[in-house]
Amino acid sequence: MNGAHEVVIDARWLRTGIGRYILTLLKDLKSKLPNTILTCITMPAHHGTLKPYCDRVIKMSSGIYSLTEQLRLPLAAHNASVFCAPHYNIPIVRTGPIVVTIHDLTHLAFPAYRNTLRAGLYANAMLRIASARASRIIVPSHYTRDNLVERLGAGPEKISVIPCAVGEAFRPQPHEEAAEVVRARHGISAPYMLFVGSAAPHKNLTTLLKAYQLLCSRHRNMPNLVLVLPHKSRASQCSVELLCLLATPGVRRLYSVSDESLASLYAAASITVMPSYEEGFGLPVIESMACGTPVACSRTASLPEIAGDSAAFFDPSSPEDMASAIEQLLCSRNLQQHLIGQGLKRAALYSPSRAAAAYASMLCSLATDKVPPRILENQHDS
Numbered sequence: 234m235n236g237a238h239e240v241v242i243d244a245r246w247l248r249t250g251i252g253r254y255i256l257t258l259l260k261d262l263k264s265k266l267p268n269t270i271l272t273c274i275t276m277p278a279h280h281g282t283l284k285p286y287c288d289r290v291i292k293m294s295s296g297i298y299s300l301t302e303q304l305r306l307p308l309a310a311h312n313a314s315v316f317c318a319p320h321y322n323i324p325i326v327r328t329g330p331i332v333v334t335i336h337d338l339t340h341l342a343f344p345a346y347r348n349t350l351r352a353g354l355y356a357n358a359m360l361r362i363a364s365a366r367a368s369r370i371i372v373p374s375h376y377t378r379d380n381l382v383e384r385l386g387a388g389p390e391k392i393s394v395i396p397c398a399v400g401e402a403f404r405p406q407p408h409e410e411a412a413e414v415v416r417a418r419h420g421i422s423a424p425y426m427l428f429v430g431s432a433a434p435h436k437n438l439t440t441l442l443k444a445y446q447l448l449c450s451r452h453r454n455m456p457n458l459v460l461v462l463p464h465k466s467r468a469s470q471c472s473v474e475l476l477c478l479l480a481t482p483g484v485r486r487l488y489s490v491s492d493e494s495l496a497s498l499y500a501a502a503s504i505t506v507m508p509s510y511e512e513g514f515g516l517p518v519i520e521s522m523a524c525g526t527p528v529a530c531s532r533t534a535s536l537p538e539i540a541g542d543s544a545a546f547f548d549p550s551s552p553e554d555m556a557s558a559i560e561q562l563l564c565s566r567n568l569q570q571h572l573i574g575q576g577l578k579r580a581a582l583y584s585p586s587r588a589a590a591a592y593a594s595m596l597c598s599l600a601t602d603k604v605p606p607r608i609l610e611n612q613h614d615s
Contacts, residue, residue: 238314240266240596243306244273244283245297249463250516251319251336253492257400259286261589266596274309298322298355315596321356321363330599333367335360337513337535338380345434361385369599371592373397373514376535393595396539397514398588399580402492403499405525411500418494419487425457426559427502427526429495429517430509432462432471437508437531437549442478444508444555449483451556456503456563457483461490499524504562504569507531508549515539519583522576527569529558543575 244259246252263271263286271287280290291309295301297320306324310316316324318333340346340356364370364387372378373396381387416422430436438460449455458481465488471479479486490498499505505521507530515536521528522543530536531549540546545568547558562568 238268239270239272239312240315240317241272241274241291241310241313242287242317243319244275244279245293245295246319247275247279247282253400253516254334254336254397255319256282256286257398257585258589258592259283260401261585262593263287265589265593269596272310272313274306315368315599317596318363318367321360323359323363323366325362325366330368331366332369332371332595332599333363334371334373335363335377335381335513336373337377337511338384339435339511339513341384342380343435343511367391369393369595371395371595374535374538376538377513393591395588395591395595396583397516397519398585399516399519399523399583400492401585402496403520403523403580404496405523405577406497406500408501411497414494414497415501418497421457421459421485423457424503425459425485425501426563427459427461427498427505427521428508429461429499429505429520430507432475435509435511437510439472439475439478440549440552440555441506441508442475442481442484443552444559445484446478446481447552447556448560449481451560455483457485459485459487459498459502461487461495461498464488495520496524499526502526504529504559506555506559507536508547508555509534509536510549512536512539518544519580523580523583525573525577527562527572527576529555529562541575541579543572543579545572 244255246255272289273283273287274291274293275283277292277294280292283290293305293309295305303324307327315330315332316327318331321333321335323331323333364381364385370387370392372392372394375394378392378394381392382389428441432438445458499521505526505528507515507518509531510533512534518528518530518540528544530540530544532546533549545558545562548554
């Protein structure tokens with residue numbers, strides 16, 4: 234950028250998956266933006282976390298999806314050359330350029346959400362406004378880009394595919410060292426397979442648990458199933474069926490795990506399973522691969538695009554097919570080694586430096602009114 238520009242990023246999401254996206258991006262972004270003042274807006278509790286990665290931090294306690302954020306965000310960013318929204322809740326009344334990241338259209342695409350009050354009154358309206366109002370739209374996959382164009386009529390010329398990056402914590406570790414960390418921190422010593430996600434309907438935890446019951450009925454020494462979930466307080470909101478399935482012997486639940494602990498959980502696992510119906514990207518797939526652990530995942534949404542030829546696939550609607558894919562992977566050391574090697578190569582494509590460079594190029598193109606970059610458009614075919 235020529236001259237001094239201010240880029241403001243809404244970074245109030247640090248306890249969510251979007252927060253991990255923001256932090257991974259910020260750790261490399263400042264070095265890619267010379268002659269730029271990089272400002273983050275965040276909750277007061279996160280001031281110290283963000284301070285090393287930007288020039289200025291603005292504290293704001295406005296809630297996500299609130300009327301207050303619509304009033305306060307434009308004021309906080311009134312001098313910004315560009316405002317960056319990591320989710321579709323953009324400040325509607327801002328008059329300057331906006332870059333919005335739309336991770337997925339799950340609230341419109343997945344039947345369990347599509348007809349809900351939240352989808353009708355907020356998600357649908359805000360996604361359409363964000364798609365129309367944004368100067369540039371960033372999406373993590375071609376799958377999400379195609380959904381935006383087809384469902385919301387977004388202009389493809391202003392959409393760039395910049396895949397999520399794998400955080401620096403996720404790298405291969407010696408299996409026994411990782412297993413010892415897992416034993417010490419979580420009291421888990423038996424072999425296990427891993428699920429990382431939530432109990433939201435599109436994550437398809439119910440079918441995974443049914444597949445696990447099938448596997449346990451066939452094999453006496455089936456590894457445990459460890460579930461890494463975001464919030465213990467939300468466990469009571471699960472359906473009765475899911476609560477019953479969660480009581481299956483061999484199922485362990487962990488909550489709010491740090492990246493460092495999660496990396497050890499990946500590295501010590503036999504396999505990672507990603508059973509989702511809908512994903513705009515599917516970060517646990519790439520994180521697991523980066524840690525050297527093979528993956529079994531759904532053959533739907535963005536997951537085949539992200540995993541490429543580096544995972545074992547199954548039909549997410551079929552407990553039997555899911556169980557068969559998991560069984561094949563657990564029982565074949567040759568297949569495990571093949572997918573470990575393929576996965577490490579695949580994960581290397583999703584580097585933080587590469588993602589930050591693409592994001593910075595996007596910001597530069599907007600400041601100079603150039604055609605938006607397509608730096609990572611063909612990454613999945615590399």
